[in-house]
Amino acid sequence: MIMKDLYKRFWFEFKIDSAFNYPPGIGFGCGVTAVDYNDAIKILDEKVFTVTERPPFKRVVEDVDIRELDQGHVIPNMNPPIYRGVWYPLGYD
Numbered sequence: 001m002i003m004k005d006l007y008k009r010f011w012f013e014f015k016i017d018s019a020f021n022y023p024p025g026i027g028f029g030c031g032v033t034a035v036d037y038n039d040a041i042k043i044l045d046e047k048v049f050t051v052t053e054r055p056p057f058k059r060v061v062e063d064v065d066i067r068e069l070d071q072g073h074v075i076p077n078m079n080p081p082i083y084r085g086v087w088y089p090l091g092y093d
Helices: 037-048
Strands: 008-014 030-034 057-062 085-088
Touching: 008 037, 030 037, 037 085
Parallel strands: none
Antiparallel strands: 008 030, 008 057, 030 085
């Protein structure tokens, strides 16, 4: 099986006033590759929101096309989105 048969890429944006009150790097959003939506939430909670509570979502995109993400900041600062886990921001794998 290839990645698209096993995993989906999710892009999460959050309703936050200031990214300074949350884990580093989530101001643009978070990219997660997971089996399904519930698996993606589990990964977010286990890897990113370990100290602070996960804020509400402003936008969730399932099967996100990474070409539509910020080309100046997100794309050059992400891991390959083919493996299960957090690929943006860096540092949560």
